[in-house]
Amino acid sequence: MAPGRLCSYVSCNAMSDSQKFPVATHALAYLAHKDATAMDRAISSAELAASMPTNPVVVRRVTAMLAKAGLIDTRAGAGGGAWLKVDPGAIRLDTVLKAVGGCTHLGVAPPGTKGCPVGERIPEAVSAAITAADLAAHERLSRITVSDLLNRPLEKL
Amino acid sequence: MAPGRLCSYVSCNAMSDSQKFPVATHALAYLAHKDATAMDRAISSAELAASMPTNPVVVRRVTAMLAKAGLIDTRAGAGGGAWLKVDPGAIRLDTVLKAVGGCTHLGVAPPGTKGCPVGERIPEAVSAAITAADLAAHERLSRITVSDLLNRPLEKL
DNA sequence: AATTATGTATCCGTCACTGTTTCAATTGCT
DNA sequence: AGCAATTGAAACAGTGACGGATACATAATT
Numbered sequence: 227m228a229p230g231r232l233c234s235y236v237s238c239n240a241m242s243d244s245q246k247f248p249v250a251t252h253a254l255a256y257l258a259h260k261d262a263t264a265m266d267r268a269i270s271s272a273e274l275a276a277s278m279p280t281n282p283v284v285v286r287r288v289t290a291m292l293a294k295a296g297l298i299d300t301r302a303g304a305g306g307g308a309w310l311k312v313d314p315g316a317i318r319l320d321t322v323l324k325a326v327g328g329c330t331h332l333g334v335a336p337p338g339t340k341g342c343p344v345g346e347r348i349p350e351a352v353s354a355a356i357t358a359a360d361l362a363a364h365e366r367l368s369r370i371t372v373s374d375l376l377n378r379p380l381e382k383l
Numbered sequence: 384m385a386p387g388r389l390c391s392y393v394s395c396n397a398m399s400d401s402q403k404f405p406v407a408t409h410a411l412a413y414l415a416h417k418d419a420t421a422m423d424r425a426i427s428s429a430e431l432a433a434s435m436p437t438n439p440v441v442v443r444r445v446t447a448m449l450a451k452a453g454l455i456d457t458r459a460g461a462g463g464g465a466w467l468k469v470d471p472g473a474i475r476l477d478t479v480l481k482a483v484g485g486c487t488h489l490g491v492a493p494p495g496t497k498g499c500p501v502g503e504r505i506p507e508a509v510s511a512a513i514t515a516a517d518l519a520a521h522e523r524l525s526r527i528t529v530s531d532l533l534n535r536p537l538e539k540l
Numbered sequence: 541a542a543t544t545a546t547g548t549a550t551c552c553g554t555c556a557c558t559g560t561t562t563c564a565a566t567t568g569c570t
Numbered sequence: 571a572g573c574a575a576t577t578g579a580a581a582c583a584g585t586g587a588c589g590g591a592t593a594c595a596t597a598a599t600t
Contacts, residue, residue, distance in 0.1 A: 244488065244490050244556085244557065244558090245490045245491070245493070245557080245558075246490065246557095247489050247490050247513075248489070248490040248491060248492045248493060248509055248513065249490075249493065251492075251509050251512065252492065252493055252495070252505055252506070252509055255505045255508065255509070256502075256505065259501050259505070268576095270575085270576065270577090271576080271577075272575095272576085276496065277495060277496050277502060277505075278493040278494070278495065279493070279494070279496070280493060280558085280559085281558075281559055281560075282576095282577095283558090283559075283560075283561090283578095283579095284557095284558065284559070286576095286577065286578065286579090287558095287578090287579095289577090290577085290578065290579090300576095300577065300578090301566085301567075301576085301577080302565070302566045302567065302575090302576050302577040302578075303565090303566045303567025303568060303574095303575065303576055303577075304566090304567055304568040304569070304573095304574065304575040304576065305567075305568060305569090305575075305576085306566080306567065306568090306575075306576050306577065307576075307577085308577095319512055319516075323489070328489065330487040330488065330489070330516075330520055331401065331487065331488040332404050332405070332480070332485065332487070332520075333401050333402045333403065333404050333405040333406075334402070334405060335405045335408075335409065336402070336405060336406065336409055336435040336436070336437060337435070337436070338409070338434060338435065339433065339434050339436065344416050344533070345434060347533070347537075348409055348412045348413065348416070348434075348532065348533075349409070350537055351412065351531075351532035351533070351537060351540060352405055352408050352409055352412070352532065354537050354540040355408065355476055355524065355527050355532065355540055356404075356405065358523050358524075358527070358540055359476075359487075359520040359521075359523045359524050360520070361523075362519045362520050362522065362523035363487055363489075363516040363517070363519050363520040364516075365519065366515050366516045366518075366519035366520075367512065367515075367516050370512050370515070374508075375505065375508035375509065375512065376501070376504070376505075376508070380504075380507055380508060380511050383508060383511040383512055383515060401587085401588065401589090402588080402589075403588095425545095427544085427545065427546090428545080428546075428547095429544095429545085437589080437590085438589075438590055438591075439545095439546095440547090440548095440589090440590075440591075440592090441588095441589065441590075443545095443546065443547060443548090444547085444548090444589095446546090446547095447546085447547065447548090457545095457546065457547085458545080458546080458597085458598075459544090459545050459546040459547075459596070459597040459598065460543095460544065460545055460546080460596090460597045460598025460599060461543060461544040461545065461597095461598055461599040461600070462544075462545085462598075462599060462600095463544075463545045463546065463597080463598065463599090464545070464546085465546095
């Protein structure tokens with residue numbers, strides 16, 4: 227069998243994202259903090275990057291995804307940049323996680339041996355458990371909005 | 384700045400594990416299914432690996448961690464292998480996740496700009512959100528035991 | 541002694557990510 | 571018209587972790 231990744235059961239972009247969710251969340255919070263809610267208040271990727279701090283290209287890679295998800299808008303050219311298209315109080319963090327293609331990365335259940343009824347059930351059960359954990363994380367994030375990041379007491383997030 | 388990983392804010396083994404949790408969970412379920420609850424019913428890493436299927440060494444790398452966590456015991460030599468040291472009904476999946484060093488891998492909040500009070504708060508808030516999601520996932524997993532994987536209806540996991 | 545196993549170390553190929561550079565296209569300003 | 575600012579996308583390199591494979595010392599059974 228070819229090396230790498232336990233055959234090919236890996237879906238979900240296993241092992242990817244990493245910093246995409248934090249960067250996206252930070253960027254949205256920064257936009258909200260700066261009241262960037264219209265085109266004439268656009269924030270450049272350079273300024274966003276400086277606030278992390280990270281590279282402007284990394285920021286643009288993320289803002290492009292947020293724009294595709296309809297959370298922000300961007301405009302090229304002088305005075306361009308990104309601004310919020312949705313009220314920050316209405317942007318839930320699970321939406322952000324989905325926008326950047328994230329999941330909890332607990333892995334993917336290996337297939338199990340064919341034939342044995344129990345052997346077939348185990349992978350399904352493991353999958354179900356992983357999915358349940360993933361859903362729980364999303365549900366928890368859905369109770370936090372971008373506004374909450376700025377306003378709610380940290381202990382109550 | 385040196386390339387890779389946004390400076391060094393990455394802790395938590397970011398991006399690691401992947402298959403460790405599924406493999407560990409599958410292995411424990413298999414041991415429970417085979418009633419491997421004592422030394423004389425030990426299952427070899429070769430058999431466990433065949434049930435995934437994956438490589439025996441990969442299995443041993445995981446079972447070694449489970450043994451260190453006190454969930455199973457292993458013994459070398461002919462007739463050796465692994466067996467459960469704890470009742471499968473008492474092994475919660477969050478314990479398994481911790482045993483293999485897992486987390487939800489949502490990333491690590493970038494530091495943010497010094498000086499600005501809001502700029503300092505954002506990273507803390509992002510961190511808090513990630514931690515909350517991680518806890519939610521662990522909490523959900525804590526409500527599933529290895530026995531449940533074999534016995535409980537899949538929809539009720 | 542021969543056999544069966546674990547655990548660990550080492551090496552390799554793969555994969556995704558971050559950071560960087562480059563470039564076309566877009567927009568505002570003078 | 572021309573220039574400066576800015577996005578988005580592509581291409582490239584370096585890093586890190588993982589899964590798979592092999593090898594080997596150690597341990598336990600027969």
